[in-house]
Amino acid sequence: MNHIMPGHIVPVRVYLAVFCALVVLTVLTVKVAYVDLGLLNTPLALGIASVKAMLVVLYFMHARYSPRLILLVVIVSAFTLILLFAFTLSDYLTRGQIVLPIQ
Amino acid sequence: MSQVSSPYLAHHFEDLEQQQESASLGMWLFLVTEVMFFGGLFAAYAVYRTIYPGPFHAGSHLLDVRLGGLNTAVLITSSLTMALAVHAAQTGHRKALLRYLFLTIALGTVFFIVKGFEWHHKYVEHHIPGPSFHYEGPSDPHRVQLFFVLYFCMTGLHALHVLLGIGAMLWLVLLAYRGKFSTEWYTPVELVGLYWHFVDIVWIYLFPLLYLLGRH
Numbered sequence: 001m002n003h004i005m006p007g008h009i010v011p012v013r014v015y016l017a018v019f020c021a022l023v024v025l026t027v028l029t030v031k032v033a034y035v036d037l038g039l040l041n042t043p044l045a046l047g048i049a050s051v052k053a054m055l056v057v058l059y060f061m062h063a064r065y066s067p068r069l070i071l072l073v074v075i076v077s078a079f080t081l082i083l084l085f086a087f088t089l090s091d092y093l094t095r096g097q098i099v100l101p102i103q
Numbered sequence: 104m105s106q107v108s109s110p111y112l113a114h115h116f117e118d119l120e121q122q123q124e125s126a127s128l129g130m131w132l133f134l135v136t137e138v139m140f141f142g143g144l145f146a147a148y149a150v151y152r153t154i155y156p157g158p159f160h161a162g163s164h165l166l167d168v169r170l171g172g173l174n175t176a177v178l179i180t181s182s183l184t185m186a187l188a189v190h191a192a193q194t195g196h197r198k199a200l201l202r203y204l205f206l207t208i209a210l211g212t213v214f215f216i217v218k219g220f221e222w223h224h225k226y227v228e229h230h231i232p233g234p235s236f237h238y239e240g241p242s243d244p245h246r247v248q249l250f251f252v253l254y255f256c257m258t259g260l261h262a263l264h265v266l267l268g269i270g271a272m273l274w275l276v277l278l279a280y281r282g283k284f285s286t287e288w289y290t291p292v293e294l295v296g297l298y299w300h301f302v303d304i305v306w307i308y309l310f311p312l313l314y315l316l317g318r319h
Binding site: 006007009010012015016018019022023026029030033034035036037041042045046048049052053056057059060061062066067069070073074076077080081084085088089092093 | 118119120122123124127128131132134135138139142143145146149150153154168172175176179180182183185186187190193194287288293296297300301303304307308310311312315316317318319
């Protein structure tokens with residue numbers, strides 16, 4: 001009934017496991033950067049960075065143990081960022097590709 | 104039925120948990136604005152890198168991967184010590200809280216000093232955008248300069264956040280020394296923790312985008 005402790009207490013071993021995963025992923029991202037994967041290098045680097053960011057958000061920032069309202073805000077932050085990128089790049093990446101009949 | 108309400112509980116909240124969650128929600132909303140703040144720079148980076156891939160690769164090659172990697176390790180470790188500081192606050196260990204706060208401050212300072220060395224090196228090599236900018240290589244110097252404009256804007260704004268984070272942690276140290284925190288109220292520790300992890304996440308993206316681009 002009465003909540004003495006506000007907030008969920010994450011065990012220390014979870015923090016340590018997340019830290020180890022972050023270190024391994026950092027080493028991995030450096031290693032793969034020196035391998036020529038053509039167009040895949042950047043998506044892979046961003047993918048690894050996003051896994052690291054998700055680990056930090058879910059465990060270090062307690063999003064996994066937070067109420068749904070906070071999870072919603074986390075998702076909104078990703079969504080607004082995607083909107084920013086989608087609209088900006090849909091303009092710049094398609095310039096000169098469409099030739100209008102009257103110019 | 105009757106329960107003694109905590110001295111830490113403000114009257115407009117149901118209980119301590121709701122109070123803590125409200126504060127966290129506010130911090131998260133602030134972080135959304137921070138995401139968009141940095142997002143603008145990341146979008147500018149994405150656009151120019153797409154238009155000028157060659158000069159951006161050339162600019163990236165002029166950065167020191169070892170120092171960037173070292174700083175990544177330093178910042179990730181500082182995120183761990185910050186998480187442990189929050190844990191110490193939650194479990195009411197004041198000495199551990201102070202220890203982890205000092206460790207996090209020290210690591211944040213190391214990050215900033217390493218960054219300072221990198222920037223100084225760029226100054227010596229004339230890689231700071233402006234009239235004295237100098238680049239000899241196959242790429243267009245103006246476009247390589249554009250990479251460095253973004254490099255300094257992004258790492259500069261990030262470093263400013265690191266400095267503000269260190270300032271916020273010094274404030275936490277002061278509050279902890281005065282014994283202001285308890286297992287019932289440690290909201291500032293939790294919120295500064297959220298902020299510091301956000302700063303870590305920004306660097307998690309900056310490191311591969313600036314330092315590792317085009318290493319293959």
